[in-house]
Amino acid sequence: MSELLEVKNLSVSFSTSSGEVQAVRNVSFSLKAGEVLAVVGESGCGKSVLCKSIMKLLPSNAKIKQGSITVNGADITAYRERDMCRLRGKLFSMVFQDPMTALNPTMTVGAQIAEAVRVREPGISKTGLRDRVMQLMDLVGIDSPGERMEQYPYHFSGGMRQRSVMAIALAGNPRILFADEPTTALDVTIQAQILDLFRDIQKKLGTATVFVTHDFGVVAGVADRVAVMYAGKIVEIGTAEEIFYDARHPYTWGLMKSLPAFSKGQDTLYTIPGMPPTLVNPPKGDVFACRNEYALEIDYQEEPPMFRVTDTHYAATWLLDERAPKVVSPVGGIKV
Amino acid sequence: MVKTAGRKFLELLLSIFFLSVIIFYIARLTPGDPLISYYGERVEKMSPEERERAEERLGLNSSVSNQYLRWLADAFHGEFGISYKYKMDVTEVIGERIGNTFILGGIGFLFIFGGSLLLGILCAWYEDRLPDHMICKMGTAVSCIPEFWLSLILILIFAVNLRWLPSSGAYTIGIKRSAADRILHLILPMTVVVAGHLWYYAYMIRNLILEEVRTDYVLLAKAKGLKKRRIMFRHCLRNTFPSYLSIMAVSVPHILGGTYIVETVFSYPGLGTLIYESARYKDYNLLMFLSLMSGALVILCNMAAQVLNERIDPRIKSENMGKAPEGIGL
Amino acid sequence: MSEKKTDGEILLDIRHLTHIFSFPKRVTVKAVNDVSFQIRRGEIFGLVGESGSGKSTIARCIMNIYRPCAGEIIYKGVNVCDLKQLRKNKRMLDTTRQLIFQDSSSSLNPRMKVCDIIEEPMRIQRTNPPRGSYRAEAEFQLYYVGMDASYLDKYPAELSGGQRQRVAIARALAMEPELLVADEPIASLDVSIQAQIVNLFRHLKKEHGFSFLFIAHDLSMVEFLCDRAGVMYKGELVETAPVKKLFENPQHPYTKRLLAAVPIPDPGRERARKGNRW
Numbered sequence: 001m002s003e004l005l006e007v008k009n010l011s012v013s014f015s016t017s018s019g020e021v022q023a024v025r026n027v028s029f030s031l032k033a034g035e036v037l038a039v040v041g042e043s044g045c046g047k048s049v050l051c052k053s054i055m056k057l058l059p060s061n062a063k064i065k066q067g068s069i070t071v072n073g074a075d076i077t078a079y080r081e082r083d084m085c086r087l088r089g090k091l092f093s094m095v096f097q098d099p100m101t102a103l104n105p106t107m108t109v110g111a112q113i114a115e116a117v118r119v120r121e122p123g124i125s126k127t128g129l130r131d132r133v134m135q136l137m138d139l140v141g142i143d144s145p146g147e148r149m150e151q152y153p154y155h156f157s158g159g160m161r162q163r164s165v166m167a168i169a170l171a172g173n174p175r176i177l178f179a180d181e182p183t184t185a186l187d188v189t190i191q192a193q194i195l196d197l198f199r200d201i202q203k204k205l206g207t208a209t210v211f212v213t214h215d216f217g218v219v220a221g222v223a224d225r226v227a228v229m230y231a232g233k234i235v236e237i238g239t240a241e242e243i244f245y246d247a248r249h250p251y252t253w254g255l256m257k258s259l260p261a262f263s264k265g266q267d268t269l270y271t272i273p274g275m276p277p278t279l280v281n282p283p284k285g286d287v288f289a290c291r292n293e294y295a296l297e298i299d300y301q302e303e304p305p306m307f308r309v310t311d312t313h314y315a316a317t318w319l320l321d322e323r324a325p326k327v328v329s330p331v332g333g334i335k336v
Numbered sequence: 337m338v339k340t341a342g343r344k345f346l347e348l349l350l351s352i353f354f355l356s357v358i359i360f361y362i363a364r365l366t367p368g369d370p371l372i373s374y375y376g377e378r379v380e381k382m383s384p385e386e387r388e389r390a391e392e393r394l395g396l397n398s399s400v401s402n403q404y405l406r407w408l409a410d411a412f413h414g415e416f417g418i419s420y421k422y423k424m425d426v427t428e429v430i431g432e433r434i435g436n437t438f439i440l441g442g443i444g445f446l447f448i449f450g451g452s453l454l455l456g457i458l459c460a461w462y463e464d465r466l467p468d469h470m471i472c473k474m475g476t477a478v479s480c481i482p483e484f485w486l487s488l489i490l491i492l493i494f495a496v497n498l499r500w501l502p503s504s505g506a507y508t509i510g511i512k513r514s515a516a517d518r519i520l521h522l523i524l525p526m527t528v529v530v531a532g533h534l535w536y537y538a539y540m541i542r543n544l545i546l547e548e549v550r551t552d553y554v555l556l557a558k559a560k561g562l563k564k565r566r567i568m569f570r571h572c573l574r575n576t577f578p579s580y581l582s583i584m585a586v587s588v589p590h591i592l593g594g595t596y597i598v599e600t601v602f603s604y605p606g607l608g609t610l611i612y613e614s615a616r617y618k619d620y621n622l623l624m625f626l627s628l629m630s631g632a633l634v635i636l637c638n639m640a641a642q643v644l645n646e647r648i649d650p651r652i653k654s655e656n657m658g659k660a661p662e663g664i665g666l
Numbered sequence: 667m668s669e670k671k672t673d674g675e676i677l678l679d680i681r682h683l684t685h686i687f688s689f690p691k692r693v694t695v696k697a698v699n700d701v702s703f704q705i706r707r708g709e710i711f712g713l714v715g716e717s718g719s720g721k722s723t724i725a726r727c728i729m730n731i732y733r734p735c736a737g738e739i740i741y742k743g744v745n746v747c748d749l750k751q752l753r754k755n756k757r758m759l760d761t762t763r764q765l766i767f768q769d770s771s772s773s774l775n776p777r778m779k780v781c782d783i784i785e786e787p788m789r790i791q792r793t794n795p796p797r798g799s800y801r802a803e804a805e806f807q808l809y810y811v812g813m814d815a816s817y818l819d820k821y822p823a824e825l826s827g828g829q830r831q832r833v834a835i836a837r838a839l840a841m842e843p844e845l846l847v848a849d850e851p852i853a854s855l856d857v858s859i860q861a862q863i864v865n866l867f868r869h870l871k872k873e874h875g876f877s878f879l880f881i882a883h884d885l886s887m888v889e890f891l892c893d894r895a896g897v898m899y900k901g902e903l904v905e906t907a908p909v910k911k912l913f914e915n916p917q918h919p920y921t922k923r924l925l926a927a928v929p930i931p932d933p934g935r936e937r938a939r940k941g942n943r944w
Contacts, residue, residue: 042856042857042858042859043827043856055559057555057558057559060463060464081564085561085562085563085564086561087561088558088559088560088561089559089560089561089562090561093559093560093561094555094556094559096552096555096556098552101551101552101553102552102553102555102556103553103556104553104557104571104575105553105575105649105651106574106575106648106649106650106651107571115557115560115562115566115570116560116561116562119560119561119562120561152650152651154650154651158717165556168556168560169556169559169560171560172560172561178559187716187717187883188716188883188884188885188924188927188928189716189923189924189927190716191927191929192926192927192929195929214856214857215857215929216857216931217886217928217929217930217931217936218929219931219933220929220930220931220932220933220935220936221929221933221936221937223933240933241933241934244931244932244933244934254858255857255858256931258857258858258860258861259857259886259931260861260864260886260887260889260890261886261930261931263890264889264890267868268865268868268869269861269864269865269890270861271858271859271861271862271865272858275826275828275829276826
């Protein structure tokens with residue numbers, strides 16, 4: 001049993017005034033210990049909801065419609081809030097997008113990290129706690145932790161706050177870390193530092209990570225495997241090499257082609273036509289069909305299943321059906 | 337510390353000075369005859385000469401500015417004039433009643449403060465579930481009942497039919513004053529005062545907490561495995577306190593002075609009636625003193641709230657100390 | 667748009683611009699320190715740097731939102747820092763300079779329809795709509811940015827982020843501006859939508875000769891879109907160069923660091939340069 005996290009046919013819906021929003025639709029994936037899975041997609045594609053639904057951090061109008069979540073061999077799909085409390089922090093933890101709002105403004109950073117440590121070790125002594133907090137701050141690269149731990153979040157810069165959030169997330173030695181766009185709100189140089197930190201910690205602690213982002217550049221730097229999400233579904237999943245050099249889904253092609261690195265020297269950037277569909281009443285067939293220049297007739301009729309490319313690489317597009325016309329990928333790896 | 341306290345005190349004096357100017361002029365600019373409260377019905381039969389003499393006696397014959405200067409000079413010597421209606425020193429008139437008001441309004445305020453906090457937390461804890469719905473609905477219903485009607489119904493039930501509680505006054509006349517007697521007299525008016533204000537503040541604190549619950553740091557607190565109770569009390573409640581305290585601070589004089597109807601119905605000798613009457617019947621000196629008192633109370637309460645807020649939220653303090661805030665649009 | 671002047675004429679000249687924010691207790695922050703650069707007609711000038719480096723402050727000084735402490739901003743021969751000149755040329759300045767914000771979800775009034783948003787500046791300036799009515803004008807501007815008339819009666823909340831940003835651009839274009847100051851116009855958008863907006867900017871520049879001050883922290887977009895770019899660091903402009911030169915041969919160490927930090931969408935290369943980044 002090497003799968004640390006296994007999600008099967010998960011569907012999550014929000015009930016809103018305009019109807020039921022199917023934010024995550026029939027998603028299956030697994031995560032091995034120590035592995036980094038990047039989840040890529042446009043905003044509103046359900047990547048963040050996916051993470052929060054596994055940790056059960058969604059608001060009360062969200063519901064798991066079907067499917068199962070198995071962590072470390074235990075099926076937690078039906079776990080109540082009380083049971084989840086025992087898992088959070090120890091089994092899995094989360095880092096959020098905006099470090100400016102993720103910390104409580106009226107508590108010292110040290111106290112907030114200490115809180116997280118105490119969850120794991122309730123009986124820890126005062127000096128032990130202090131040492132552990134210092135050690136965590138040191139781990140995430142915060143200089144002079146003894147001084148910094150007495151300070152409030154507003155004394156910290158964005159990058160430092162994100163480091164503090166990581167210290168909090170890592171305080172309980174979690175097996176799985178969910179990182180929800182952890183570098184999106186940061187400057188390029190700070191982003192690079194935080195990504196380095198992620199890799200460092202990955203190497204030191206071997207924490208399995210689900211890394212949510214919309215930036216393919218970031219994905220390339222951190223991911224072992226990549227899942228591409230569109231309109232609540234995983235449309236393609238594979239190792240980083242497979243996705244970057246041998247993508248099969250037209251949506252993945254579109255995303256890569258719209259990167260400026262791909263259009264270097266050209267007059268215009270590639271854009272995917274149209275807009276993502278609303279998830280209240282998704283259209284019949286493949287939801288990407290109306291934006292897909294390679295769409296086949298069957299795309300408007302029936303949803304494509306996950307076609308196997310290799311043992312690690314799957315894509316949900318009818319182009320992979322043996323009856324489909326052969327299409328040459330327009331992105332054969334990006335030449336930078 | 338001493339320096340800031342001194343500055344605060346100066347601010348207080350200055351605000352009260354401006355307040356006194358505004359009230360003085362507005363009171364005299366509004367229509368009405370101040371003589372009526374002193375001489376009663378007799379005013380109508382007065383000859384112009386008599387009237388002039390009467391005005392001179394009350395110091396109402398010179399220009400408004402002159403009147404104000406005289407009032408100010410007297411006020412500096414601790415003389416706030418006499419009440420036209422009660423024909424006593426205003427401080428004496430107020431002194432008789434202020435204790436009653438503080439007992440009714442002050443204890444009422446404490447009940448409102450604690451009760452709304454409790455109800456608000458309960459609502460936020462059970463957000464969108466039965467207890468929340470019930471409390472909110474009940475609050476709406478009770479808030480719709482007019483105070484005087486509620487008072488009358490309570491009197492009817494508990495004083496007239498059941499004869500458990502007295503219907504009026506602050507104490508029974510004729511027997512020796514005792515604490516138990518006072519408390520018995522307080523129950524009904526206090527119930528009305530608390531019931532009138534409680535829901536509004538409870539609803540407010542519920543929404544303040546829920547606003548905090550929706551923030552990212554609560555999500556992080558959950559993600560690190562904290563229990564709901566700790567998140568609620570250690571994080572959310574603590575962070576709503578600054579806003580709650582500011583609101584409550586402003587509400588102190590509102591609750592203290594807003595007991596007019598209750599005082600009238602229960603014939604309770606407090607300041608609420610006095611404030612109303614002094615404004616209604618142009619009892620200028622009394623009105624001035626009461627207004628300034630409540631003004632000073634508002635300012636003092638706000639200062640107290642600010643000091644408390646600084647202790648709770650370190651950001652406020654650092655802003656006041658003149659450190660450059662981060663995240664300005666550079 | 668109106669009469670086109672020859673390319674190469676200097677449209678905006680910023681000379682030794684300095685802006686200091688002051689806070690209580692004599693705390694001051696030098697947000698912009700002695701910055702000078704020029705934008706020529708028909709040019710897209712990129713301004714890059716991390717948050718807090720003073721990019722937005724420059725944009726706001728240009729738009730007369732802040733009054734700079736020192737230096738001059740000469741726009742079409744008018745010193746916009748000089749109150750007298752400012753008052754005299756207010757109409758010209760208000761119409762020919764337009765600002766586009768990063769977050770169109772908060773910079774568009776949620777209670778106004780798209781047509782009202784686009785029409786408002788025209789109504790305020792009482793310009794004669796060349797296409798008959800204000801509404802026709804709004805429709806034209808919307809079409810111009812790639813949206814059709816069906817959006818005219820929608821509210822901002824009904825639009826996607828990219829569409830909202832297009833409406834913000836359409837609103838700016840309605841005044842037939844000559845200089846568009848775009849303060850991180852694409853930072854909050856998805857990659858594929860970013861590409862749409864960047865294409866739109868390119869189109870506007872090429873076909874209609876608009877000049878842009880494009881403020882961004884995404885260097886790859888700056889490389890694609892801009893003609894010249896300046897790098898801001900702690901309130902100072904540390905390097906200005908044509909984009910090609912800047913990216914191929916950066917001079918200032920900060921520029922080098924900035925370029926090295928850009929992630930490359932290629933796992934092989936990304937892994938190869940791990941470790942030797944700093």
